[in-house]
Amino acid sequence: MSNIYKCVRLEPRHKSDDPSCVCEVVIGLTATDPDGNSSYIDGVYQYPMDSMPQLDEFKEQANALVSQFAADNKWIASLDSQIEAQKAQPKNVEDFESPEITVDTTVEPAPEPEPEPIPAPEPVVDVEEVDDDGEDTEGEG
Secondary structure, three states, X not given: OOOEEEEEEEEEEEEOOEEEEEEEEEEEEEEEOOOOOEEEEEEEEEXXXXXXXXXXXXXXXXXXXXXXXXHHOOHHHHHHHHHHHHHHOOOOOOOOOOOXXXXXXXXXXXXXXXXXXXXXXXXXXXXXXXXXXXXXXXXXX
């Protein structure tokens, strides 16, 4: 069974001088897998200046807008990836009942581990030049 995707946030925003003209919309989606893992993502779609819809028109186009915005931003893959990452995280032990804990304030901190020694650099060896007959060439001019 695959993840279930749902639009949980759809907040149109209007221009200050025209409350019926939608200039942008906040869109939020969730994905939930069969095991109950879920993830959320949101963003803001801004209409181009020349194609801002009236509120009624926005409502009619909302489904297509949300689907296209999610596809353009690769949200389905992102939500799926978030859920897969959740599955790899450690989980709480179910039905665990903690024993009563008494904190011993006399316990000393554990000693810090000794730092690893830094190895000494290799010594640089000065190699004397030797000519073809085995003679030292140093000092020749």
